[in-house]
Amino acid sequence: MYIFRSIQEIINTVAAAKGLLTEMFEKRKILSFRYSDALSLLKDDENRLKLLIEKEVIRQNGNYVELDARFLDFFELLLEANEEINTAIIDENIEYLHELIDYYLKERIPSRKESYVRNIKITFQKIARTTIRNIMNLQNSIDNAFKHEPTYQIKIAKLENLDKKRINIQRLIDTTEHLILHEERAFFMQATDEELTRILLELRRELQLSAHSLIRAQQDIINYLNQIKSQIILVEKIRKVKYLQDQFELRARSNLAEVVEREHSLLMEGSAPGSFKLSINYLSTDEARPVILKVMRNRQYREALRNNEAGAFSEEELEAQAMYQELINLDTTVGDYFQAQAQARWADESAPLEDLFSYLMKYSFQREVSEKERTTLFCQIVSLYETQLRITEEFGTYHEYEFAKVYPL
Incomplete structure (x- = not known):
């Protein structure tokens, strides 16, 4: 070579x-x-x-x-043009993580410990990329197997094999979650690396989204297999009818005559509506007066809409600094909250977590944010990120506000 x-x-x-x-x-x-x-x-x-x-x-x-x-x-x-679903790569990366963490815990030289942390971060990022790519390939392969495979037996076999791969991907997601949360707890308590914390938070978020995608893939496989079963039954019936027709026994050995006799359905096809113009003679009659008035009302309504349209901005208005207000990125805010709580927990496992409302009240935004707007952000985050938060039955008070205490899962 x-x-x-x-x-x-x-x-x-x-x-x-x-x-x-x-x-x-x-x-x-x-x-x-x-x-x-x-x-x-x-x-x-x-x-x-x-x-x-x-x-x-x-x-x-x-x-x-x-x-x-x-x-x-x-x-x-x-x-990213490969359609192969390779779960062995994730398995190998998880095994490699165990090895690197073991080396880190046994190492005493700080510089070498840092090199192991660097490799661990790279491996976690590989797991995230490979998992997402495998799920994308899985969904594409499911659709292609159902829509483009002409042989029913092969189509069923492909879908069943893809379902096995779906189960393997889910198993690897669960294994990765267990490694982070339980197996290597001693390592994460020692390796207080800010970038590693951020990578782990992003990885867990991507794994949760991946698990949801796998549920959809499972539903698609079940639906496609049911459709194939129905199609096979229909094809078998058509083949049987065709065989009887070829043998000139269709009427004698089936109830075709009875079915055709009581069947009166029609094939309905949509027709495009035709447009026509009214004649001058018709418009001159009293009968056409309601039609003319209706057209005039419609024209007046469209004219009113045009009058209410906002005019174009002038160049001075476009250059003004007050033309826009910076929006708050909820994903960034929630990610910072999760990261702060994770760092606090890893630094001291017995330390209490800070609830979301209290965190938002002192959070440093890019612009000035009032208490009322911070309260609104709290409600939006609880609504949009409900699956990632734990809403307790405890309540707290802040000035005139009473709020439920919310923590990360």
């Missing part, structure tokens, strides 16, 4: 054949890419093509060439 000597060599090799590699990647699912076509894309420079084959960027198979698996995987990973 060819081994590149430097990153510069890889970049130069790929850049020299970027047109060919782009074309081959776009046609990667086509079984055959001719050697002569590759040569023409390199302007008949056979030495360059042989160099690509020698460096194993592409592989030759008789009169055909194809992208090497390493470069194909690399391009698909960066472009």
Whole structure:
């Protein structure tokens, strides 16, 4: 196997054949890419093509060439163009996390402990990206299997296998949650790293969204399998009718005559409404007066709407500083609250958590926010992030406000 000597060599090799590699990647699912076509894309420079084959960027198979698996995987990973569902990668990353955490707890040199924390953060981010990508591929594969697979037996087998992969992804999500919350508690109490805390909060939020997506995927699989079952029953009935028709036994061995005799339904098709113009003679009669008055009322109504439209802003108004007010990002505010509570809990597990309302009353926003607006934000956050919060039966008071005490789950 060819081994590149430097990153510069890889970049130069790929850049020299970027047109060919782009074309081959776009046609990667086509079984055959001719050697002569590759040569023409390199302007008949056979030495360059042989160099690509020698460096194993592409592989030759008789009169055909194809992208090497390493470069194909690399391009698909960066472009997120791979439809494969690979749960083994997440499993390997979770096992690797256990190893890194074990090394961290046994290490005594601070610089080396920091290197282990860095690798742990990178691995957590890999788990988040891989999980989201697997779920996207899972949903796409479910839809494609149902809509585009022509053979019923294969369609059912694909959906059943995808359901097994869904179960594996859910198992890995649960394993990751258990690792963070229970298994490696000693590590998270020692490694008080602010970036690691933020990564873990984002990871848990993404895992919760992923779990919801898996519920939807399960419902889609169940619905699709039920539809396939109904379609199979219908096809079997149609085949039986066709067989009896071919044998000229349909009327004798079925109740077709009775069904047709009592069936009186009609095929209804929508018709486009036709427009027509009223004649001058008709408009001159008293009978047309209500029609004319109705048209006049409609015109007056449209004219009133136009009169109420706001005019264009002047250039002075557009340049004025008071034309807008900075909006408050609820996601950022809630994330800061979760992060502050997580840091407090990891620093001292017995320390009490601060409730959401008290936190918002002293939270430093980017602009001046009144008590009334902070109270409104509290209600909005409780409503929008209900699944991530624990609403208790305890109540507190702040000035003239009485509020329920809310904490993170």
